[in-house]
Amino acid sequence: MLRFFLKRVVLTLPTFFALMFVTFLMIRLVPGDPVEVRLGERGISPERHAELLREMGLDRPVWQQFADYVWGLFHGDFGVSIITKTPVVREFLTLFPATLELTLCAMIFAITLGIPAGVIAATRRGGIYDQTLMGLALTGYSMPIFWWGLLLILVMSNTLHLTPVSGRIDLIKYYFEPVTGFMLIDSLLSGQKGAFLDAVRHLILPTIVLGTVPLATVARMTRSAMLEVLGEDYVRTARAKGLTWRRIIGLHALRNALIPVVTVIGLQIGTLLAGAVLTETIFSWPGVGKWLVESIARRDYPALQGGIMLISSIVILCNVIVDVLYGLINPRIRHAH
Amino acid sequence: MPTDTTMGQARSQPTPPGPLLAFWRSFRENRGAVLGLTIVAVIVFVAVFAPLLAPYSPSEQFRGSTKLPPFWVIGSDPRFILGTDAVGRDMLSRLIYGSRVSLFIGLSVMVVSMVVGVALGLAAAWFGGIVDVIILRIMDLIMSIPSLVLAILIIAVIGPNLTNTIVAVTIVGLPRYVRLVRASAISELSKDYVIGAKVAGNGPFRLMMVTILPNCMAPLIVQAALGLSDAILEAAGLGFLGLGAQPPVPEWGAMLADSRDLMLSHPWVMALPGIAILTTVLAINLMGDGLRDALDPRLKRS
Numbered sequence: 001m002l003r004f005f006l007k008r009v010v011l012t013l014p015t016f017f018a019l020m021f022v023t024f025l026m027i028r029l030v031p032g033d034p035v036e037v038r039l040g041e042r043g044i045s046p047e048r049h050a051e052l053l054r055e056m057g058l059d060r061p062v063w064q065q066f067a068d069y070v071w072g073l074f075h076g077d078f079g080v081s082i083i084t085k086t087p088v089v090r091e092f093l094t095l096f097p098a099t100l101e102l103t104l105c106a107m108i109f110a111i112t113l114g115i116p117a118g119v120i121a122a123t124r125r126g127g128i129y130d131q132t133l134m135g136l137a138l139t140g141y142s143m144p145i146f147w148w149g150l151l152l153i154l155v156m157s158n159t160l161h162l163t164p165v166s167g168r169i170d171l172i173k174y175y176f177e178p179v180t181g182f183m184l185i186d187s188l189l190s191g192q193k194g195a196f197l198d199a200v201r202h203l204i205l206p207t208i209v210l211g212t213v214p215l216a217t218v219a220r221m222t223r224s225a226m227l228e229v230l231g232e233d234y235v236r237t238a239r240a241k242g243l244t245w246r247r248i249i250g251l252h253a254l255r256n257a258l259i260p261v262v263t264v265i266g267l268q269i270g271t272l273l274a275g276a277v278l279t280e281t282i283f284s285w286p287g288v289g290k291w292l293v294e295s296i297a298r299r300d301y302p303a304l305q306g307g308i309m310l311i312s313s314i315v316i317l318c319n320v321i322v323d324v325l326y327g328l329i330n331p332r333i334r335h336a337h
Numbered sequence: 338m339p340t341d342t343t344m345g346q347a348r349s350q351p352t353p354p355g356p357l358l359a360f361w362r363s364f365r366e367n368r369g370a371v372l373g374l375t376i377v378a379v380i381v382f383v384a385v386f387a388p389l390l391a392p393y394s395p396s397e398q399f400r401g402s403t404k405l406p407p408f409w410v411i412g413s414d415p416r417f418i419l420g421t422d423a424v425g426r427d428m429l430s431r432l433i434y435g436s437r438v439s440l441f442i443g444l445s446v447m448v449v450s451m452v453v454g455v456a457l458g459l460a461a462a463w464f465g466g467i468v469d470v471i472i473l474r475i476m477d478l479i480m481s482i483p484s485l486v487l488a489i490l491i492i493a494v495i496g497p498n499l500t501n502t503i504v505a506v507t508i509v510g511l512p513r514y515v516r517l518v519r520a521s522a523i524s525e526l527s528k529d530y531v532i533g534a535k536v537a538g539n540g541p542f543r544l545m546m547v548t549i550l551p552n553c554m555a556p557l558i559v560q561a562a563l564g565l566s567d568a569i570l571e572a573a574g575l576g577f578l579g580l581g582a583q584p585p586v587p588e589w590g591a592m593l594a595d596s597r598d599l600m601l602s603h604p605w606v607m608a609l610p611g612i613a614i615l616t617t618v619l620a621i622n623l624m625g626d627g628l629r630d631a632l633d634p635r636l637k638r639s
Contacts, residue, residue, distance in 0.1 A: 018478040022490075029494045135369075138626070142618040144570055146577045147593055147611030150600060158601055270483050277485045278574055292486065293578055296493050308490050312482045319481065 004327050012320055016313070023309045024069050027301050034058050037301055040082035078306030083298050088306030092288060096310075097181025098168060099287035102279065103272045105203055106211035111265060114215045115258075118222020123249060125227065133219065140216030149209040149282035156205060166284035169199045210279040214268045221264050225257035232256075259330055266322030270315035363631035370627020376620035384436040391430035392416075395587040399425040404603050422592075422606050423599055431587040432613050438499070438588045439569050439617060445503045446510065446568035447561050453507075454514025455557070459545045461515065462522035469519075476512035484509045485574060492580045499588075502581040506571045510564050517560050521553035555632040562625035566618045573614050589614045 030037050035044060035052045044052065053059050057068050072078075078088040117137070121130040157165045164170065168183045176190035184203070187195035229235065230253055238248045277289035284290070288311055295303040354362065364370055383390060399417075403425040406413045413420060419428040461472040479487065491505040525531060526549065534548045575581035576590025584591065589610040596607040 014474050015477050015481050142622050144573055144614040150607055273483050316481045
């Protein structure tokens with residue numbers, strides 16, 4: 001087990017290294033003067049320019065610059081934002097909980113609806129439930145989520161007035177210092193009446209929008225995994241033993257069908273963090289995705305560089321954890337190769 | 338096969354249908370897939386004949402007739418069936434021309450991904466060793482960065498426009514093609530017919546292109562269909578963020594982004610491009626599911 005774990009971790013090291021190289025390369029490839037790109041200022045005097053060039057180490061050989069960059073990364077130096085002049089890490093860490101909260105809620109939404117939908121479709125294969133559910137799943141899978149978000153705002157917020165349009169909480173009614181960064185927890189901790197419910201109301205639409213594609217994927221995966229498992233011998237044995245259909249599905253089939261589904265769910269986390277870019281933009285959700293898009297508009301390349309490095313590292317780590325967990329529950333994977 | 342002389346007894350049996358016919362029979366059984374194919378055919382027709390079908394130019398502005406509603410809403414103008422946008426451009430014409438943009442992006446991404454994916458995948462499978470490792474590591478890296486974030490990174494460096502959208506979306510989707518081709522090529526490489534062709538004196542290029550590649554085509558075609566819809570969705574997402582095709586190109590995602598200010602007062606300006614994207618992507622996915630079931634029984638979902 002330890003061997004498998006170590007091997008998996010070692011395998012990601014080249015990817016990490018390449019990621020550092022790509023983000024290092026990215027800021028160098030941006031057209032324009034290197035100092036101006038990094039400071040976001042124009043018309044710097046030649047003397048100041050030369051001084052800055054030396055200060056930032058840009059006059060040194062490229063490989064040394066790369067070594068400096070990697071050294072910085074290992075010491076938590078992900079650059080400084082041009083606009084806010086604060087370290088990128090700090091900015092990222094204040095925004096990331098918002099993205100994580102949204103991603104987790106979307107994931108829970110997708111799992112709690114997707115797995116039952118897949119099971120229902122599989123057990124009633126070819127029937128009207130199956131066809132309807134799978135039709136809906138394919139529609140969800142094909143959904144341009146930015147449009148879906150706007151549509152939901154139009155119907156739910158502006159016509160029916162059920163949910164707020166944007167943000168994480170009503171800042172006029174409620175204010176409290178962030179403790180964990182998770183609005184659901186912070187609003188409870190604040191003890192302010194109604195704050196938690198307001199946070200929940202703000203979360204509903206973004207959760208649905210971000211969760212739609214994973215919901216469709218989970219439903220489709222669960223269905224096909226269930227169909228495969230239902231044809232297995234042990235399911236036939238269970239039926240022959242006279243177990244109830246409910247017990248066969250719940251106890252025998254589902255548990256085995258869930259193995260590939262769990263992996264897909266784990267690997268969806270990366271896709272979700274990316275999907276959060278669009279969702280956060282639509283709902284003005286103060287998370288990492290919206291911040292990245294705004295960094296492009298503001299030409300804040302250091303923020304972009306550090307932000308991409310951080311978010312990609314998190315995705316790589318998530319994938320490693322999923323792989324290791326998968327190895328834990330499925331010995332066949334562990335002993336492969 | 339008529340050239341098969343070793344199996345004389347097969348002659349007496351009815352000839353099996355050719356691969357194309359067999360494929361079509363299998364595909365036809367799937368009603369959803371046929372529906373998808375029909376819609377895709379209509380969209381392709383619209384895109385090809387856009388100048389003939391569109392009543393106006395997509396960028397022509399009718400000053401006196403801005404924000405007109407579509408025909409089912411009171412106050413519509415019969416000249417503009419689907420209404421006009423904020424600056425008085427005909428929505429129908431823009432949607433029709435938009436199909437060209439989306440299909441152009443999607444097909445370009447698909448073709449480039451196929452060519453590059455096949456080349457890299459075959460190279461990885463054939464050379465193995467260090468070449469294989471390098472190609473796989475690069476693909477791992479691409480996959481480790483969330484797709485939209487990677488596209489944003491690429492666009493940040495090369496700038497937002499139509500061509501760069503194609504570049505970014507291609508790079509993002511490339512690993513799936515490479516891995517697919519590599520995996521199927523490796524499984525074919527050790528088979529007897531390949532060894533036979535090698536012994537017969539075929540060079541590596543011929544072996545890869547003529548002997549192995551056709552046997553990897555089925556999953557590749559399925560991937561291409563699903564990749565096409567992904568590419569259209571991703572390009573529209575970039576357009577929506579203002580990082581794709583720039584105005585006045587009538588790109589559906591960008592049209593949606595433009596409509597955000599009008600959304601509450603004139604919802605159809607927002608609704609129509611979204612319906613266009615959803616219909617196109619859904620039709621291609623329906624078709625892709627049918628292709629998969631017909632071409633590649635191993636991947637069959639049901």
